Amino acid sequence: MNLFNAMYDTPLPLVLALTWIALPAALILAPILRQRSTSQHLTWLTRLSLNKQHQTLASHLRWQQQIRSLLLLSGIIAYITYHDLPASALLSPPGMQGAVVRLYNLMHYGKYETLSAMVVLTYMLPPTVLGLLLVIARGRKLPDHG
Structure with a gap:
């Protein structure tokens, strides 16, 4: 019982839940992507x-x-x-809510100007950062052995 009390205010339950949620997709996709x-x-x-x-x-x-x-x-x-709302809403420690939970709360409490800015940041920032990383990785050249 003390073990569960020690984990109460940590992100460990959320990490474990998200791992269990993502595990079926990983088990299905990994062999497909590993085909030679x-x-x-x-x-x-x-x-x-x-x-x-x-x-x-x-x-x-x-x-x-x-x-x-x-x-x-x-x-x-x-x-x-x-994008998993239920696990984040139920298992996040106080003060560590994810962006999706904050968007959900803003949507229900009528703070639309804040909601608009948060939606743009939440959904446009990750693809933008990923795109920049891909551009940087693609710009790297293989060493010239000529």
Whole structure:
């Protein structure tokens, strides 16, 4: 019983609940995103080359291929957990409510000017940051071994 009292004002119950909520989607999507494509197989074969330049290039390509599917899976799971209202409303510690709970409360109490600003920040900021990260990652060039 003391263990539950110690966890009462912490975000641990919320983290555990969101993990259980996102687990089925992760278990379904992970095998789909891990399927090997022809390009991944060719990259793996190129890594076995005796030429060091080919091995280096293949390791960079393999990293990019793996990171792309991992980022996609992480993005889907983050989207599912970010928009979960019931778990956030019930299990958030006092003063640590998520953005979705605040939007829900603002919507029901008639603070529409604050609600408009919060909706823009809540729903436009994550895709904007993700887009900037993708632009930065895409701008990185592979080392030139010429």
